[in-house]
Every structure is written in C-alpha cells, then in structure tokens.
Amino acid sequence: MRRLALIACTLAAASTQAAAGPTCSPSEDRARILSSASPNAIHRDWRGANQIGMGWSLQVEREARDAAGTSYYVGDLYDTRGQLANRNVFVIENEWDCGP
Numbered sequence: 001m002r003r004l005a006l007i008a009c010t011l012a013a014a015s016t017q018a019a020a021g022p023t024c025s026p027s028e029d030r031a032r033i034l035s036s037a038s039p040n041a042i043h044r045d046w047r048g049a050n051q052i053g054m055g056w057s058l059q060v061e062r063e064a065r066d067a068a069g070t071s072y073y074v075g076d077l078y079d080t081r082g083q084l085a086n087r088n089v090f091v092i093e094n095e096w097d098c099g100p
Contacts, residue, residue: 021060024073024091024098026052033077034090037066043089055080058091060098073098 032039033046046052060075071093077086 021062021073021075022098024058024060024096026054026056026091027095027097029054031095032092033086034072034092037064037070037072037074037090039066039070039092041090043086045086053080056085058089058096061088063093064090 029051031052033043033052034041035043057078058073058075059078060073062074064072064074066072072090073093073096074088074090076084077089079085
C-alpha cells in the first residue's frame with residue numbers, strides 16, 4: 001500500500017512539473033505587467049511609479065494573442081526573493097526573455 005501511494009505521489013509531481021511553461025525574466029526595466037491581453041491594460045498593482053525589476057520572473061502558464069496580433073505570456077509573477085507577487089498576469093512577449 002505504501003509503495004502504491006509513493007508511485008501515485010511521484011506521478012502527480014511529474015505531471016505538475018510537465019505542465020509548467022518556461023520561466024522568463026524582463027528584458028528591460030520598462031516591461032509592463034498587464035491585467036489582460038491589451039498593451040494598455042496595466043495591472044492595478046503596477047500603475048504609476050511601480051516598475052518591474054530585472055530580477056523578477058514570470059512562470060508562464062500559457063500564451064495569448066490580441067486582435068492586433070501582439071503576443072502575450074500569461075502566468076504568475078515572482079519577486080527577486082522567489083515570492084509570488086501576482087497570479088495570472090499578462091506580459092508582452094517581446095518585453096521578456098525566456099530560457100530554453
């Protein structure tokens with residue numbers, strides 16, 4: 001029974017890791033954090049003087065496009081300490097660098 005539980009936990013962990021997309025970092029300090037797939041939909045936590053730092057990261061969950069053809073990444077934003085800052089934010093693809 002213990003062995004069966006161990007196998008089930010291992011399979012669950014493997015499937016969770018496989019579902020995650022790349023981890024990306026901003027390519028410029030003016031990268032925008034958005035609430036939807038629109039370059040003008042600045043997320044309420046990132047309006048005004050709030051700017052993203054170069055040490056922040058985005059765990060990509062999916063990609064999206066708007067009617068104009070602009071590509072976006074959608075995912076969870078993490079601060080420089082690895083703490084979750086915002087869930088399900090949109091970022092413009094060409095403002096971020098994603099690892100292999």
